Amino acid sequence: MIVLGFTIFLGAIAVCLSLLALKRGRPVFVTSLEDAKGQFLHLLPRLLIGILGSGFLAHLLPKELVLAWFGPKSGMLGTALATLAGALTPGGPVVGYAIGAAALKAGADYAQVVAYVTAWSLLTFNRILTWELPSMPARLVLVRAIVSLPFPFLAAFITVLIKSN
Amino acid sequence: MVIGHLKRVDWGLALVMALSFGSGAWVLWHEGWGVARGILEEDAALFFSILPKVALGCLIGALIRRLIPRETIEQNIGEGSGLKGLAIAGLIGLLFPAGPFTIFPLAAILVTSGADRGAAVAFISGWLLVGINRAIIWEMPFFGMDFVLFRFLISLPMPVLLGLLARWRGFDRVFIGNGQPERRDAP
Numbered sequence: 032m033i034v035l036g037f038t039i040f041l042g043a044i045a046v047c048l049s050l051l052a053l054k055r056g057r058p059v060f061v062t063s064l065e066d067a068k069g070q071f072l073h074l075l076p077r078l079l080i081g082i083l084g085s086g087f088l089a090h091l092l093p094k095e096l097v098l099a100w101f102g103p104k105s106g107m108l109g110t111a112l113a114t115l116a117g118a119l120t121p122g123g124p125v126v127g128y129a130i131g132a133a134a135l136k137a138g139a140d141y142a143q144v145v146a147y148v149t150a151w152s153l154l155t156f157n158r159i160l161t162w163e164l165p166s167m168p169a170r171l172v173l174v175r176a177i178v179s180l181p182f183p184f185l186a187a188f189i190t191v192l193i194k195s196n
Numbered sequence: 197m198v199i200g201h202l203k204r205v206d207w208g209l210a211l212v213m214a215l216s217f218g219s220g221a222w223v224l225w226h227e228g229w230g231v232a233r234g235i236l237e238e239d240a241a242l243f244f245s246i247l248p249k250v251a252l253g254c255l256i257g258a259l260i261r262r263l264i265p266r267e268t269i270e271q272n273i274g275e276g277s278g279l280k281g282l283a284i285a286g287l288i289g290l291l292f293p294a295g296p297f298t299i300f301p302l303a304a305i306l307v308t309s310g311a312d313r314g315a316a317v318a319f320i321s322g323w324l325l326v327g328i329n330r331a332i333i334w335e336m337p338f339f340g341m342d343f344v345l346f347r348f349l350i351s352l353p354m355p356v357l358l359g360l361l362a363r364w365r366g367f368d369r370v371f372i373g374n375g376q377p378e379r380r381d382a383p
Contacts, residue, residue: 041252041298048259059262066258071251074301077209078250079243084216086239087223090231132338145347148335152324160212162296167304170371175317178361182354189350 077165085161089121105143107184113143114183117150120157127151141194146187153179246297253298257305269310275363277315279356285315286355289322299323313371318359325351 052060105112120127127148135144154176163172224232273281292299303316311319323330326348335344 038249038252041249041256045252045255045259048256048263051263052259055263063258063262064255066261067251067255070258070301070305071254074250074254077212078246078297080209080216081212082239082243083236084212084219086235086242087219087232088215090223090235091219128335128338135339135343144343145350148347149325149351153321158296160215163300164212165209166297166300168307168371171304171307171313171316174313174362174367174371175320175358177367178317178358179321182358185354186347186350190346193346193350 074166078162081161081165085121085157088157088160089126105140109140109143110146110184110187113147113187114150114154117147117152117183118154118156120151120155127155142187142190145190146183149186150183153182246295249295250297250301253301256298257302260302261305261309264309266310269306273306273311273315273319275312275314277312279360281312281315282318282356282359285311285318285359286322286326289319289324289355290326290328292323292327312363313367314359314363317362318355321358322355325354 049060049063052063117127120130131144131148131151134147135141159172159176163175220232223235271277273285277284289299292302299320303320306319307313307316331344331348335347339347
């Protein structure tokens with residue numbers, strides 16, 4: 032229901048922008064529409080291939096193993112493992128949160144779970160393959176991935192600093 | 197035209213294709229058609245459910261590109277936009293109510309219409325790390341308020357930091373952007 036609401040909201044943004052474009056003149060709107068159509072057709076086969084892969088990859092990844100990598104008091108190595116686990120966990124909106132929350136309940140370290148969620152948010156290998164590479168210049172994706180690498184560690188570090196005080 | 201189209205099949209797409217078809221073949225071979233069909237059906241359902249959002253994302257991106265002058269984008273989130281530009285880009289990412297199927301194409305459009313790579317990274321990171329939409333719909337039910345709020349607060353400055361790092365000169369050799377991505381042979 033909420034998801035549908037957001038689609039309607041996106042639609043509303045599109046309608047407002049379209050009206051603005053029409054106000055500037057019909058050609059502005061028509062060329063925008065053609066641009067959009069071109070990009071949509073460019074994306075379509077790529078997204079289809081990416082989504083196919085995301086389903087099969089998610090199926091093949093051993094989720095129990097990902098869970099087992101979290102350890103309380105696992106220190107830097109644990110953070111590194113959590114980061115790796117986050118990057119390997121399939122994208123999609125649920126999986127990472129589900130595993131992270133389960134690990135937290137099972138007694139995993141707060142900082143490691145923060146590192147895991149941060150890594151999963153920023154670096155999910157699966158999302159990079161499914162969505163990012165098909166729709167953005169590969170070199171920009173590379174820059175984004177490189178600069179993101181230290182951040183799960185930074186998040187864990189800040190968490191430890193705050194929580195130990 | 198045909199050659200231009202072929203060139204667009206970059207190594208990124210090739211990697212995605214290899215992994216998709218490879219993992220699909222692996223599942224089919226080791227677990228049979230029944231399992232593979234189940235996954236295919238889920239994939240198909242996902243694909244069709246996102247199509248309208250992909251279309252809307254493309255339309256919004258294209259309209260923004262036509263409506264907002266290149267100079268405005270350059271000025272606000274371009275190379276010389278400083279910390280303020282990164283903060284604006286990160287804030288747009290934080291607020292933007294959309295999934296990856298809208299965010300990444302939009303970021304790609306932004307870098308061809310005047311935004312620099314730092315702003316693109318800040319925008320994507322804002323959406324990934326502190327996207328309100330994601331946090332409320334997906335993270336909250338799993339973790340509860342405390343964890344989400346804590347993670348949200350410590351992550352808040354990160355999109356700007358990520359954008360700053362991405363602006364580092366050393367990356368000029370990797371990606372320039374600003375309308376001249378990758379194809380340096382073009383006139």
